[in-house]
């Protein structure tokens with residue numbers, strides 16, 4: 657295939673050309689470090705087959721079935737956890753979900769690193785918990801797992817992106833379509849991109 661490169665057009669073309677010719681990422685040098693996935697590759701493939709054939713086609717009401725499949729593949733899943741069939745769990749053995757937590761439709765738990773979700777927490781539909789990334793300042797584009805920790809009694813509302821390495825404190829609400837790139841404190845309502853605490857979560861009649 658031809659080597660497609662960006663052609664600079666501005667006055668300072670020389671500087672831009674030098675910049676464009678620098679090596680930023682050379683994917684021929686990329687390799688997944690040994691042990692990074694936490695299980696042998698056949699086991700990872702087996703999970704993807706089980707996910708495709710037994711987890712995703714399962715009727716919505718079969719919550720216990722999906723809890724059992726996740727536990728079979730090494731996840732720690734508490735009592736009464738509700739997980740929808742359209743939720744995606746990349747590596748179950750790097751996930752723990754506390755009692756009575758809910759994982760909604762089309763949620764992705766991209767568990768390259770550990771993802772911990774506390775008891776009674778809700779991850780609403782289409783949210784993406786991204787526990788991994790690449791070191792974009794290394795030419796080999798090294799892959800990294802970075803733990804996400806969601807406390808107990810947290811509500812991550814619809815379509816929220818949670819970045820690698822982030823923690824969210826107990827009882828906090830993250831508003832719909834927020835982007836969480838920094839840790840969020842406990843007991844707050846947080847919104848926006850980047851998500852910030854705007855007020856306390858003050859409960860009625862407590």
Ligand SMILES: CC(C)(COP(=O)(O)OP(=O)(O)OC[C@H]1O[C@@H](n2cnc3c(N)ncnc32)[C@H](O)[C@@H]1OP(=O)(O)O)[C@@H](O)C(=O)NCCC(=O)NCCS
Pocket residue numbers: 780781813814829830831832833834845846847848854
């Ligand atoms: C975060 C949320 C719970 C806040 O509810 P609330 O405490 O009643 O807050 P308010 O509606 O009074 O909003 C407070 C301010 O934040 C803004 N705001 C609220 N939610 C926001 C969001 N998701 N993104 C950006 N701004 C938001 C409001 O416009 C308001 O701003 P203003 O004071 O300038 O008018 C709610 O807005 C939300 O995102 N709910 C999730 C809905 C959802 O995902 N449902 C499906 C899953 S079951």
